[in-house]
Amino acid sequence: MAVDEGARTVTPGQAAEELELRRGEFRLATQLGLVRTVPVGEGERRRVERTEIDRLRAAPDFPEGLRERVRAVGTREAAALLSVPQDRFTRLARTGHLSPVRFYLNRYRAVVWMYLAAEVSEFALTHPALLAGRLPQDVRERLDAHEDARPRNWRMRRLGLLLRATDDPWVRAAAIASMLDPVHLAEVVGDPYERAHLDRLRPLPQPAHAVSPAAREVTDRLARADEPDEVLWHRMSLALALEEARADRPAPRPGEPRARVPLPPARSRPPLIAPLPSTLGAPDAPDTPGVPGVRLPAVRPLVVRPAAVVPPRDVPGRPRLLDRLLRRKAAGAARVRGGRRRAAWP
Structure with a gap:
């Protein structure tokens, strides 16, 4: 346009x-x-x-x-909007009744979830029974199991926003790929050129975070699926999205002209290969519906070649005198062992 x-x-x-x-x-x-x-x-x-x-x-x-x-509120403000104690609002959010819209890390690197004030106010009108009295039995059981739906609900909301923001099939596939860790991504996308293309199109991480390695680890962990059913759902979604993207156009190869795409600044994009996210509390969400007939494409295993081992005497920069001493010591030990073996014969 x-x-x-x-x-x-x-x-x-x-x-x-x-x-x-x-x-x-x-x-x-x-x-x-x-x-x-x-x-x-x-x-x-x-x-x-x-x-x-x-x-x-x-x-x-x-x-x-x-x-x-667009007003986003934290736990204290959200609880005030619902006229409930803060710990009750936290229990409702952990069991998936409210979905965060974003988060940030405080100075203690603790995750602070933010919610749309309009959605919190709407929840007060639609679920008044959850704001007073004893919580339902199923909610108490999920709390006793230490379930936490906030990370998963935030990821699903973020993915929906990313998918609605573009019609480009490769950009949509990159948005889904950003939900998977590098190991699962390599299993679904066997072509290294396609993986590199998805990495270039990967959406920017949520802004306004500290850039320390510890903070980056927390944000990367929250941005990736960590439950088996969630991982499987994104793997199948990525396989289907890749079929649409390949039908539209192939991923660029070295030497081919590359189409212009909205790329984020290089410094603000984390690398594709990153540590696996540690396990968070099991999120609470409706059961993922099965997708009959969906079959993941065959993939090539990711082969990691070990680094070549350099013999000690060929290490560059080692003084020649030290090499001669090491070789002389080894030869002397061999002669001693040989003499012992000859002396053992009758």
């Missing part, structure tokens, strides 16, 4: 200012589809059309209504 950048569109920063939103609120508004963006120019940069800004500003509840729809 051809768009005149100067006259008909504005940058995300300018759009956030005109819509009276903070950067984080504007980013969430675009992810939720409340503010529509369009690709413009080389590199598929996203901008906002002037007509879209005019439409949002013409709403009778602007700007308070738009701000309220």
